[in-house]
Amino acid sequence: MTSSSERTATSSERTATDTSLETPVRLSIDEVDVEVAAGASVLDACTAAGIDTPTLCFAENLTPVNACRICVVEHEGSRTLIPACSRRAEDGMAIQTDSERVRHSRKMILEFLASGVDLSQADPLASLVSEYGADPARYGDAVATMDEDVRIEDDLYVRDYDKCVLCYKCVEACGDDAQHTFAIAVAGRGFDARISTEFDVELPDSACVYCGNCVAVCPTNALQFTTEFDLRTAGEWRPDEQTTTRTVCSYCGVGCNLDLHVQDETIVKVTSPNDHSVTSGHLCIKGRFGWGYVHGR
Amino acid sequence: MADLHIGPDVATELERCAVDDVISDVGAAVVHHGDRMVRGGTARRNERRHLLLPALHALQHHAGWISPGGLNYLCDQLQIPPAEAYGVATFYELFRVDDPGHTDDVVHVCIDAACQIAGSAETVAELRSAGRRIHESPCLGQCERPTAQFVQGRGRPDRVEADEEPFELPQAGTDGLRLLRRISAGVDPMSLESYVAAGGYAALAKAFVRGAENVVEEVVASGLMGRGGAAFPTGIKWRAVAGETGQKHVVVNADESEPGTFKDRTLMEHDPFAIVEAATIAGFATGATKGWIYIRGEYPLATKRIQNAIDQARGAGFLGQGIARSTIDFDLEVRRGAGAYICGEETALFNSIEGFRGEPRQKPPFPTTNGLFDRPTAINNPETLVNVLDIVTDGGAAFASIGTKGSSGSKLFCLSGRVGTPGLYEADFGVTLGEVLDLAGGVSGTGELQAILLGGAAGSFVGPDSLRMPLTFEAARAAGVSLGSGVIMVFDSSVDQLPILTRLAEFFRNESCGQCVPCRIGTVRQHEVMVRLASGPSTDNRWELDLQLLEEMDTAMKDASICGLGHTAATAIRSAFDLGLVEKPGVTQ
Numbered sequence: 080m081t082s083s084s085e086r087t088a089t090s091s092e093r094t095a096t097d098t099s100l101e102t103p104v105r106l107s108i109d110e111v112d113v114e115v116a117a118g119a120s121v122l123d124a125c126t127a128a129g130i131d132t133p134t135l136c137f138a139e140n141l142t143p144v145n146a147c148r149i150c151v152v153e154h155e156g157s158r159t160l161i162p163a164c165s166r167r168a169e170d171g172m173a174i175q176t177d178s179e180r181v182r183h184s185r186k187m188i189l190e191f192l193a194s195g196v197d198l199s200q201a202d203p204l205a206s207l208v209s210e211y212g213a214d215p216a217r218y219g220d221a222v223a224t225m226d227e228d229v230r231i232e233d234d235l236y237v238r239d240y241d242k243c244v245l246c247y248k249c250v251e252a253c254g255d256d257a258q259h260t261f262a263i264a265v266a267g268r269g270f271d272a273r274i275s276t277e278f279d280v281e282l283p284d285s286a287c288v289y290c291g292n293c294v295a296v297c298p299t300n301a302l303q304f305t306t307e308f309d310l311r312t313a314g315e316w317r318p319d320e321q322t323t324t325r326t327v328c329s330y331c332g333v334g335c336n337l338d339l340h341v342q343d344e345t346i347v348k349v350t351s352p353n354d355h356s357v358t359s360g361h362l363c364i365k366g367r368f369g370w371g372y373v374h375g376r
Numbered sequence: 377m378a379d380l381h382i383g384p385d386v387a388t389e390l391e392r393c394a395v396d397d398v399i400s401d402v403g404a405a406v407v408h409h410g411d412r413m414v415r416g417g418t419a420r421r422n423e424r425r426h427l428l429l430p431a432l433h434a435l436q437h438h439a440g441w442i443s444p445g446g447l448n449y450l451c452d453q454l455q456i457p458p459a460e461a462y463g464v465a466t467f468y469e470l471f472r473v474d475d476p477g478h479t480d481d482v483v484h485v486c487i488d489a490a491c492q493i494a495g496s497a498e499t500v501a502e503l504r505s506a507g508r509r510i511h512e513s514p515c516l517g518q519c520e521r522p523t524a525q526f527v528q529g530r531g532r533p534d535r536v537e538a539d540e541e542p543f544e545l546p547q548a549g550t551d552g553l554r555l556l557r558r559i560s561a562g563v564d565p566m567s568l569e570s571y572v573a574a575g576g577y578a579a580l581a582k583a584f585v586r587g588a589e590n591v592v593e594e595v596v597a598s599g600l601m602g603r604g605g606a607a608f609p610t611g612i613k614w615r616a617v618a619g620e621t622g623q624k625h626v627v628v629n630a631d632e633s634e635p636g637t638f639k640d641r642t643l644m645e646h647d648p649f650a651i652v653e654a655a656t657i658a659g660f661a662t663g664a665t666k667g668w669i670y671i672r673g674e675y676p677l678a679t680k681r682i683q684n685a686i687d688q689a690r691g692a693g694f695l696g697q698g699i700a701r702s703t704i705d706f707d708l709e710v711r712r713g714a715g716a717y718i719c720g721e722e723t724a725l726f727n728s729i730e731g732f733r734g735e736p737r738q739k740p741p742f743p744t745t746n747g748l749f750d751r752p753t754a755i756n757n758p759e760t761l762v763n764v765l766d767i768v769t770d771g772g773a774a775f776a777s778i779g780t781k782g783s784s785g786s787k788l789f790c791l792s793g794r795v796g797t798p799g800l801y802e803a804d805f806g807v808t809l810g811e812v813l814d815l816a817g818g819v820s821g822t823g824e825l826q827a828i829l830l831g832g833a834a835g836s837f838v839g840p841d842s843l844r845m846p847l848t849f850e851a852a853r854a855a856g857v858s859l860g861s862g863v864i865m866v867f868d869s870s871v872d873q874l875p876i877l878t879r880l881a882e883f884f885r886n887e888s889c890g891q892c893v894p895c896r897i898g899t900v901r902q903h904e905v906m907v908r909l910a911s912g913p914s915t916d917n918r919w920e921l922d923l924q925l926l927e928e929m930d931t932a933m934k935d936a937s938i939c940g941l942g943h944t945a946a947t948a949i950r951s952a953f954d955l956g957l958v959e960k961p962g963v964t965q
Contacts, residue, residue, distance in 0.1 A: 261457030286381030
């Protein structure tokens, strides 16, 4: 979950390179005229107009799946709202991003999520809940929830599907958007849909190669590194005190940039910057998990 | 994807044979030539992915479930990641991924509205006590003969016992039938000869004389609107596909699953050659050489008869290369659905055929440019297609003169529930709701009309004051309702609507694909509210709060869901409250 102002640079740059010969697209966002490169999304246009659009299933390094619908905006002439992340900006579009309809749908989506999923570690979502006046309690006590136990199947990361919003990001990162391992997919249907391996076999028995790219893209901490999970369980997870140091992975010659997240002079997790030309935020098991030697382990 | 991870479970001989049989024509994705050479690769794998659904059907049919060993073998043969194939298998109602522990056939019993008021709960209890394996099913598309049942065979063919009874068309012998005239005349649905003797394949010959462009323009001129529920102009769709280049597809959307609808089943079972001929004309007109007919999995007789029609047509040169001695190529392939209402949504249907989960795609882009296999696709409902035969024969203007200005032609209506003679009826557009009800013998039961569910579960309830409403797209739109797929489900004054509405909510909860948040969770919350409302009086203001929730959820699902399922998941329920079909129960002290 990134706020859109942080992300724009990369996504419009990329679009600009791809379509630099095409005529730019002009449209209006909340009555303000904006111009974006051909091929840009409505979300890009919103950002260009200075509008911060909430997103959940969108990530700049993944193909939009438009499943969460939190980014919906009103498009004059469309019967329904449209997802900003996956709709291309078109000439002459008139978009409203803060109409009553938009606010209502976003509020309901937040209520639906908050009433069924544990959002306690999905920080930006939690603040949206109050921003949009969502009241998950009004659905009463007898509501279906994800109701899943934490799965600890190895030493590297845990899966807590109580926190899963089914945004598909992990599936995409495991599949043809990054890793091409295809260890997980969505199984089941409707509210029973879950991220799963085949026959729900444990991760070590699946195709998983422990690149951790699924963990890196998870917006709600349903997937988290064991280091973080253990510290949280012990009440010792203090993100405010953490520092981030950029370095280059020492294992091979590819040159992946690593961000070492350090707390109490100990590495607690490793990520890679999304805008890094080599990784687009994705790593392999060595860069992601193979840092124990730094601490002599 | 050369190094798929396949688990240790091994398929049985039965499972291997089942999969091999499905892929025998094209072979496995990777072929070993001796120890040191293989043929394979991405293109070869992608070309075979669409065999996943038929192969899953084969495993389920022969083994009674999709076992880890069976799935592994299938995934190895088609080079599909097991997690993805498992995700597909678990999407469908007709597949199970746990060992059933028995080798019996399973009886699917419909529990949706028309069967619900006919006593499906009792049928389920009786069959259970008789020792049958029961699966409570959403609408089985046999609403004219409740309680509907479908037997899923284990190693034996799937069957519908009611299909063994003689078929009677309520309007048989009546004048003025257009779509149903061959059925009325008793044309043998298993015989091409009989179909041709009744004028069959004259339309294809006429289409060749007219030329592809002219056929498209006549369909545009006819004003024919799609009969699957969305009422999109067929000619406009065809014109768009005809304007595209490269490989194009025609898809017949015969995944009829809208509760209350059984028209396409009746057409496929009793006039299958008409659908095959019309699909061929669609292929000729749009320049598509490949056709697919996706039939819902619970329609074994329709599947058999359509397959027979295709085989006979191919044998006689009406399908294949150089159809009917022309230079045009067109062939049709049957695909069976596996129990998923959502696969009637056109883009979900594409994903289903392609071997992915039946999740709808965001539109735009539309199927006319990015349809099946991402190619331009004309996807039409069977009833829509059958209309094309007369349009080609008589011209678009003649067709446009039938019905009303905004709704040309005739329409099939599926009468069910508390009505004199339930069944399929045809009438020209413009006929009133009351007149159609009279055609079917009026209200049965108490004889007093409470409400009609118009358009199916995705439609709305209308009251007795709507009987004078003309059944046209424009009149329905003006009244804020929809003709949908032609469902007219009748409820007499004795029916308690709360259980009906609660089941409707449960239907959408079960059938939501789960992709988008508004529908995945909204349909669940809606069902929970209905369960609470149906559970009896409460002493606080919960009732008012819940009605407020229903309204707000409806708005959000309509506005923010990806597809029509979410858009309409609350429509019928809200219309029932608006009509006052449900009253607030008395407050208990």
